[in-house]
Amino acid sequence: MDVIDLFYVHRRNPSMPIGPTIEALAELVAEGKVATSDCPK
Secondary structure (H helix, E strand, O other), X not given: OOOEEXXXXXXXXXXXXOHHHHHHHHHHHHOOOEEXXXXXX
């Protein structure tokens, strides 16, 4: 497998800031390792 089609964060920890997670997902997309990412509100 060369690329993950969808990287979905199913449940976030409310005591942890979401910013670093979103940044990491965006970096994976920019690197071409992940096609799309999503995270619940």
